[in-house]
Each structure stands twice: as C-alpha cells, then as structure tokens.
Amino acid sequence: MYNPKSLNAEEFISHEEILETLAYADANKENLALVDEILQKARLRKGLSHREASVLLACEDEGKIKEMYALAEQIKKDFYGNRIVLFAPLYLSNYCVNGCVYCPYHLKNKHIARKKLTQEEIIKEVTALQDMGHKRLAIEAGEDPQMNPIEYILECIDTIYSIKHKNGAIRRVNVNIAATTVENYRKLKEAGIGTYILFQETYHKESYEVLHPTGPKHKYAYHTEAMDRAMEGGIDDVGLGVLFGLEMYRYEFAGLLMHAEHLEAVHGVGPHTISVPRVKHADDIDPNAFDNGISDEIFAKLCALIRISVPYTGMIISTRESQEVREKLFV
Numbered sequence: 001m002y003n004p005k006s007l008n009a010e011e012f013i014s015h016e017e018i019l020e021t022l023a024y025a026d027a028n029k030e031n032l033a034l035v036d037e038i039l040q041k042a043r044l045r046k047g048l049s050h051r052e053a054s055v056l057l058a059c060e061d062e063g064k065i066k067e068m069y070a071l072a073e074q075i076k077k078d079f080y081g082n083r084i085v086l087f088a089p090l091y092l093s094n095y096c097v098n099g100c101v102y103c104p105y106h107l108k109n110k111h112i113a114r115k116k117l118t119q120e121e122i123i124k125e126v127t128a129l130q131d132m133g134h135k136r137l138a139i140e141a142g143e144d145p146q147m148n149p150i151e152y153i154l155e156c157i158d159t160i161y162s163i164k165h166k167n168g169a170i171r172r173v174n175v176n177i178a179a180t181t182v183e184n185y186r187k188l189k190e191a192g193i194g195t196y197i198l199f200q201e202t203y204h205k206e207s208y209e210v211l212h213p214t215g216p217k218h219k220y221a222y223h224t225e226a227m228d229r230a231m232e233g234g235i236d237d238v239g240l241g242v243l244f245g246l247e248m249y250r251y252e253f254a255g256l257l258m259h260a261e262h263l264e265a266v267h268g269v270g271p272h273t274i275s276v277p278r279v280k281h282a283d284d285i286d287p288n289a290f291d292n293g294i295s296d297e298i299f300a301k302l303c304a305l306i307r308i309s310v311p312y313t314g315m316i317i318s319t320r321e322s323q324e325v326r327e328k329l330f331v
Contacts, residue, residue: 001014002014002016002017004258004261004262004265004266005262005265005266006262007225007228007266008221008225009220009221009224009225010205010221012258012259012262013203013224013255013258013259013262014258015204015205017258018203018251018254018255018258021050021051021054021254022054022058022250022251022254024051024054024055025051025054025055025057025058025250026058028055028058029055029058029059029060030059030061031055032061032064034055035055035056035059035061035064036064038052038053038055038056039056039064039067039068039071042071042075042308042309043071045075045078045079045311046311047308047309047310047311047312048257048308048309049257049261050253050254050255050257050258050261050309051254052309053253053254053257053305053308053309054250054253054254056068056305056308057250057253057301057302057305058250065301068301068304068305068308069300069301069304071308072303072304072305072307072308075307075308075311076307079311079312080314084330085136085314086134086136087134087136087137087138087172087174088129088132088134088136088137088138089137089138089139089140089176090122090125090126090129090137090138090139090140090160091117091139091140091141092116092117092122092139092140092141092148092152092153092156093114093115093116093117093141093142093144093147093148093152094112094114094115094116094141094142095114095116095141095142095144095147095148096142096143096144096215097142097143097144097145097215097216098142098143098212098214098215098216098217098218099212099213099214099215099218100201100211100212100215100217101210101211101212101213102201102211102243102246102279105142107214107215116147116148116152117156119155119156119159122156122159122160123159123163126159126160126163126165126170127163127165130163130165130166130168130170131165131166134170135168135170135171135172136170136171136172136173136174136194137160137170137172137173137174138173138174138175138176138197139153139156139157139160139173139174139175139176139177140176140177141153141177142178143177143178143215143216143217148177150180150184150187150188153175153177153188154187154188154191157173157175157188157191157192157193158191160173161173161192172194173192173193173194174193174194174195174196174197174239175188175193175194175195175196175197176196176197176198176199177198178198178216178217179198179216179217179222179223179226179229180226180229181229182229182232182233183233184233185229185230185232185233185234185235186233186234188233188235189233189234189235193235194237195237195238195239195272195273196227196230196235196237196238196239197238197239197241197273197275198223198226198227198230198238198239198240198241199240199241199242199243199275199277200223200224200240200241200242200255200256200259201242201243201246202242202243202246202247202252203224203242203247203251203252203254203255203256203258203259204247204248204251204252204255205220207246207247208220208223211246224259227240227259227263227271228263228266228267231263231266231267231269236267236269237272238263238271238272239271239272239273239274239275239316240256240259240260240271240273240274240275241273241274241275241276241277241316242255242256242276243277243278243279244276244277244278244279244293244294244299244302245278245279245293245294246279249294249298249302253302253305253306256274256306257306257309257310259271260274260309260310260313270310270312270313271310271313272313272314273313273314273315273316274306274310274313274314274315274316275315275316275318276299276302276303276306276315276316276317277318277320278293278294278299278320278321279293296325296328299325300325300328300329303315303317303329317329317330
C-alpha cells in the first residue's frame with residue numbers, strides 16, 4: 001500500500017501507485033481544463049504532486065507544452081536568477097565489487113585499469129582543479145569495502161579540506177558513494193561534507209534487481225532507503241537522481257517525485273539536488289543495449305517538469321550532455 005510516510009521502500013515508492021498514476025495521466029492527457037488547473041497550481045511556486053506532474057508529462061498539446069517551458073524558465077529565474085553553480089567530479093577509486101550491467105566499473109570488466117588515488121595524488125589533483133577555478137568538488141568511488149572503506153573516504157575528505165593553495169581552499173566537498181549505514185553517514189556529516197548524492201538508477205524494483213545482479217547494490221530496499229539513513233545520521237542535504245534510459249522514463253519520473261515527497265513527509269525537507277544523467281557509451285557498455293533511451297526533446301521536457309514540480313531543488317546537468325543540450329536546458 002502506498003504510504004509516503006513509511007520507511008519501507010516498497011511503500012513510499014509503490015509500484016501499484018506508479019501504475020495507477022500513469023493510467024490516470026493517460027486518461028487525462030487531453031483534459032486541457034485539468035492541465036490548466038495543474039499549471040495554475042504550479043505558478044504558486046509550491047510544487048506539484050507526482051500525479052499532477054505526470055499528467056503534464058503525458059500531455060502532448062503543443063501550446064500547453066510551451067506554457068510548461070515558459071513557466072519552468074520563469075521559476076528558475078525567480079529562485080536562482082542567472083546563477084549556475086559548477087563543481088568538478090574527483091574520482092578517488094574505480095575498484096568496485098558490484099555487477100551493474102550499465103556501468104564500466106562492474107566487477108567483471110577486465111578492460112579497464114583499476115586505480116585508487118593516494119593522498120599525495122589527491123593533493124595534486126585538487127591543486128590542479130583549484131588552478132582551473134574550482135571551489136566545489138564531488139568525490140566519487142566504486143563500492144568496495146576492502147579497497148574503498150569509509151575510513152579511506154574520510155581521509156580523502158580531510159586531505160581535500162586541508163589543501164591551501166594560492167590563498168584559497170575547496171569550500172564544499174559533495175560525496176557520491178554507495179549506500180551505507182547510519183553510523184557511516186554520521187561520520188560523513190562530522191567530516192563536513194556538502195551534499196550526499198546517491199542515484200537510484202531506477203525505481204522499478206524488478207528492473208533494478210536485473211540491472212544489479214550481483215554485489216551489495218543488488219539489495220533494492222537497502223539502496224532506496226539510504227536517504228532516510230543519511231538523514232537519521234544528521235545529513236539533511238541529499239541529492240537524488242535516476243539514470244534515464246534504464247526503464248520507462250514516465251515510471252522513473254513518477255518514482256523520483258514520490259521519493260522527494262517521501263523525504264518531505266518524513267523529514268520535513270526534500271532533496272537539495274536532483275540529477276538527470278542519461279545512459280551513454282562507455283568502455284564495455286553499449287547504450288543501445290537499453291531500449292528505454294529518450295530523445296533530447298523528452299529529456300528537456302523532463303527537466304522542465306522537475307523544475308516545476310520541485311522548484312526549491314537544484315538540478316544537476318552533466319557535461320556528458322552535449323553543449324547544445326546544456327545550453328537549451330540552462331535557459
């Protein structure tokens with residue numbers, strides 16, 4: 001049963017509720033009176049429910065879609081002006097014990113060289129990034145309890161914050177590592193991290209388990225409930241994300257908004273950021289193997305509707321997207 005206040009992953013991300021939502025959206029996608037009503041609510045800048053937003057996503061009326069884009073642009077200007085925040089990813093280690101079929105870090109990939117940065121190498125990398133003007137980093141590491149334990153991550157964070165270069169320093173270290181325990185989240189909080197980022201990849205439980213056949217990431221509930229443990233550990237600054245292309249985009253969109261609603265319902269605060277990566281070519285990974293890819297047009301509509309639905313949330317667009325796509329979305 002769907003319950004946004006539940007701490008059970010299969011209740012706050014209810015498969016049945018998503019299917020009912022998609023059916024409701026299909027039944028009302030040409031109901032322009034309802035679409036107008038939803039858009040009018042969105043103009044209040046207080047967001048939309050997953051069901052309301054799904055109706056807008058299903059709507060194919062060109063005039064209404066133009067209204068959605070115009071509203072998204074205005075909301076972005078109202079909340080952020082012309083401000084764009086940049087951060088640089090810093091990959092600490094590509095050792096990983098998981099078997100995720102869409103990721104080149106997967107355990108069975110023997111084509112890539114495995115690397116784990118030493119603290120001395122981190123100092124060189126961070127200094128180079130500072131010379132490029134970066135003040136915010138997002139550190140990333142594969143999931144490997146032996147090669148990348150929490151102690152290593154904490155040491156890296158301490159090293160990064162300790163670097164003083166040309167009278168400057170890194171102001172914010174965001175962390176994108178695998179789901180972990182409340183105790184470890186508490187340690188990350190004490191280390192002074194910025195945002196804790198964890199992509200859900202897909203909210204479709206059956207697909208999730210197929211796409212993550214081996215390794216600790218296979219556990220859907222443990223992964224999906226990670227943000228609750230992070231907040232229990234004192235981290236109230238979290239970032240959600242799905243990997244578009246793994247599952248049907250309308251399903252993922254509804255699940256993503258349901259997750260945001262859950263965090264607000266339980267913890268009183270929604271996600272600080274939402275990331276919208278798409279499946280791309282990588283070593284040992286062919287994006288054509290996934291048949292749920294989305295066009296640039298659909299991608300832009302998704303981004304606009306996320307902005308309308310959770311106006312308080314920052315959106316992260318990766319440089320894996322083309323310059324043309326990024327320029328369109330940054331308007």
